[in-house]
Amino acid sequence: MNTVKLRIRRYLPDSGQAYWQEYQVPAGPDETVLSALLYIREHLDSTLAFRFSCRYKHCGLCGMEINGRARLACLTRLKAENTIQPLPKLPVIRDLVVDRQVITSLLDGIRASWQEGFQPGGKVLEPPGRRRLAACNECLCCLSYCPGYQGESSFGGPLVFARLAWYFLHPADGGDRPLEAIGLGIHRCQDCPGCRCLRGIPVFREGVRPLLAAAGIGHAG
Numbered sequence: 626m627n628t629v630k631l632r633i634r635r636y637l638p639d640s641g642q643a644y645w646q647e648y649q650v651p652a653g654p655d656e657t658v659l660s661a662l663l664y665i666r667e668h669l670d671s672t673l674a675f676r677f678s679c680r681y682k683h684c685g686l687c688g689m690e691i692n693g694r695a696r697l698a699c700l701t702r703l704k705a706e707n708t709i710q711p712l713p714k715l716p717v718i719r720d721l722v723v724d725r726q727v728i729t730s731l732l733d734g735i736r737a738s739w740q741e742g743f744q745p746g747g748k749v750l751e752p753p754g755r756r757r758l759a760a761c762n763e764c765l766c767c768l769s770y771c772p773g774y775q776g777e778s779s780f781g782g783p784l785v786f787a788r789l790a791w792y793f794l795h796p797a798d799g800g801d802r803p804l805e806a807i808g809l810g811i812h813r814c815q816d817c818p819g820c821r822c823l824r825g826i827p828v829f830r831e832g833v834r835p836l837l838a839a840a841g842i843g844h845a846g
């Protein structure tokens with residue numbers, strides 16, 4: 626058993642204090658950042674706040690910036706030294722917990738219009754890419770990699786466009802997804818096919834591009 630170092634960005638909303646705090650944690654060779662955070666909370670500091678649920682890549686709640694990149698804590702192996710911060714571009718509620726509201730309210734709106742516009746027996750169109758889009762676990766890590774997303778609600782970003790496309794490509798969808806996508810700034814994506822998804826979903830090819838094409842916006846990529 627080795628000892629690893631975790632340098633964690635803390636934020637305490639009551640006092641407004643933001644600072645770095647270091648912890649030393651015993652760790653075996655295959656242990657993850659999430660297991661170290663759980664150790665800290667159980668044995669060293671019960672005030673450290675972070676989100677998790679499934680403990681293995683499904684819930685998408687443990688997204689955070691680890692050693693400079695957005696990753697899932699439950700899938701990231703510990704190094705000898707680890708620098709951990711909340712996901713960038715989103716408001717911080719406390720420590721490693723970010724406010725997901727800006728994205729969840731957009732997703733709620735999309736789901737509501739799906740329920741209103743559901744048309745069984747409507748258009749017949751379900752390319753294989755739709756199944757790949759369904760693998761999104763809404764971890765929000767893609768927002769960190771998207772150069773266009775800066776935290777504003779006027780631009781959807783990769784996750785929201787992937788969800789819009791997922792509905793758009795459903796045979797029974799009755800909503801006007803291309804119009805919704807334009808309202809959320811998808812035209813800004815036409816020069817940037819650079820979406821990055823931790824689950825390997827080809828967001829631009831299977832999500833953004835069909836919406837751009839349906840909206841009559843060309844893309845050379």
Ligand code: FES
Pocket residue numbers: 677678679680681682683684685686687688697698699700
């Ligand atoms: S704890 Fe669920 S994805 Fe990491």
